[in-house]
Amino acid sequence: MARLRNGSGSLIRDLNRAAILSLIGQRGAIARVEIAQELALSPATVTVLTRDLMQEGVVREVAAAPSRGGRPAVLLGLVGDAAHALGVKIAADRLAVVRVKLDGEPLSFAERPFDATAPDALERLGDELATIVSAGDGLGPRLLGVGLGVPGIVDTPGGGTVESPVLGWRALPLGARLQQQLQLPILVDNDVNTLAVAERLYGRGRIVEDFITVTIGRGVGLGIVIGGELYRGSRGGAGEFGHVRMVEDGPRCHCGKRGCLEALASDEALVREARDAGLLEPGAGIGALRALADNGDEAALALYERAGSVLGRAVAGLVNVLSPGLVLVSGEGTQGWHHLCASFDAALREDLFEPLRDVPVEVDPWDDAKWARGAAALVLRATFAVPLYERQPEDAVRARLVGPLRAGAV
Numbered sequence: 001m002a003r004l005r006n007g008s009g010s011l012i013r014d015l016n017r018a019a020i021l022s023l024i025g026q027r028g029a030i031a032r033v034e035i036a037q038e039l040a041l042s043p044a045t046v047t048v049l050t051r052d053l054m055q056e057g058v059v060r061e062v063a064a065a066p067s068r069g070g071r072p073a074v075l076l077g078l079v080g081d082a083a084h085a086l087g088v089k090i091a092a093d094r095l096a097v098v099r100v101k102l103d104g105e106p107l108s109f110a111e112r113p114f115d116a117t118a119p120d121a122l123e124r125l126g127d128e129l130a131t132i133v134s135a136g137d138g139l140g141p142r143l144l145g146v147g148l149g150v151p152g153i154v155d156t157p158g159g160g161t162v163e164s165p166v167l168g169w170r171a172l173p174l175g176a177r178l179q180q181q182l183q184l185p186i187l188v189d190n191d192v193n194t195l196a197v198a199e200r201l202y203g204r205g206r207i208v209e210d211f212i213t214v215t216i217g218r219g220v221g222l223g224i225v226i227g228g229e230l231y232r233g234s235r236g237g238a239g240e241f242g243h244v245r246m247v248e249d250g251p252r253c254h255c256g257k258r259g260c261l262e263a264l265a266s267d268e269a270l271v272r273e274a275r276d277a278g279l280l281e282p283g284a285g286i287g288a289l290r291a292l293a294d295n296g297d298e299a300a301l302a303l304y305e306r307a308g309s310v311l312g313r314a315v316a317g318l319v320n321v322l323s324p325g326l327v328l329v330s331g332e333g334t335q336g337w338h339h340l341c342a343s344f345d346a347a348l349r350e351d352l353f354e355p356l357r358d359v360p361v362e363v364d365p366w367d368d369a370k371w372a373r374g375a376a377a378l379v380l381r382a383t384f385a386v387p388l389y390e391r392q393p394e395d396a397v398r399a400r401l402v403g404p405l406r407a408g409a410v
Ligand SMILES: [Zn+2]
Pocket: 242, 243, 253, 254, 255, 256, 257, 260, 262, 263
């Protein structure tokens, strides 16, 4: 957390207000005295700023914390009903849509079929979102914006230009076009990054500052959180872990190269190998392979074992480089984790640098709602961000929360 100065200038005041919102948003209910300590602000400054935030209906007194002796400290929390955000996870064949309150609590969740690979996907997505947005018009609390998680590389969340080989999107100006159509702030990021953001704000990442989220399923993805912040790399390209080459002349990957981790350890890779080995009928998918393994089919189990081993070796390389405090494994592919975990763990521990060998690995069951919630968190996080420089549309999100709601204020 940035250390901020006490002062009365309006910029300093805005920075301090944003820092207080950020702290409450990330930590949950917190006492004024703790806010003052964390942000190195005087208690008087915290009292004035939090009184303003309470008058604006964004922050409220929630509960009294037990304290030793003396009076119990009153905690300050966010007013969930002050505003809401939409989060949408875009998959090749469906949209997962969640509506969340300002404090991150989900209001509703729905999935709807959607062909994101169709040539007119952008137009139809705009129409779908317009319908969803207008359906929430009667809900009362103001809509801050829409967050989108996509399987691809995004330049910046505010820029929203997407490269997605898996969806067939090339330099697609998703954010700009939707912002124009919906007249709302739109924030876009890679879907695994949105999952990592959700973990940071609502999951295990609340207590672990350095962690990685490895996702398995259709592909192999990676979200990196360092010092509590998502690491996006230059041009948003960090985390393309699935395209690390694991073997020479391996099977062809959909990225065009050979022997990528994703071409060896994804659900698609398992299915392809199973079909090649005659274990599956041409139309059968990962569910059928998992059923075979569940029934003890040795050939199916061997495929899982090999995939787990490759994945374990690859994750060991990551841990050796980043030394995370936690490895989270998530995604649709965790439905077969009971067949992957033994060989994964053996390969991981074998390849880990000795002092790092105890890194904990936790499996987070697959949950589309959580990914979508992470996409909504892109919007919520913007309200908590410290505005050190102009960042449209993040600043527009903040303006919608604490400023007068003007038509077209995007
Ligand atoms: Zn590849």
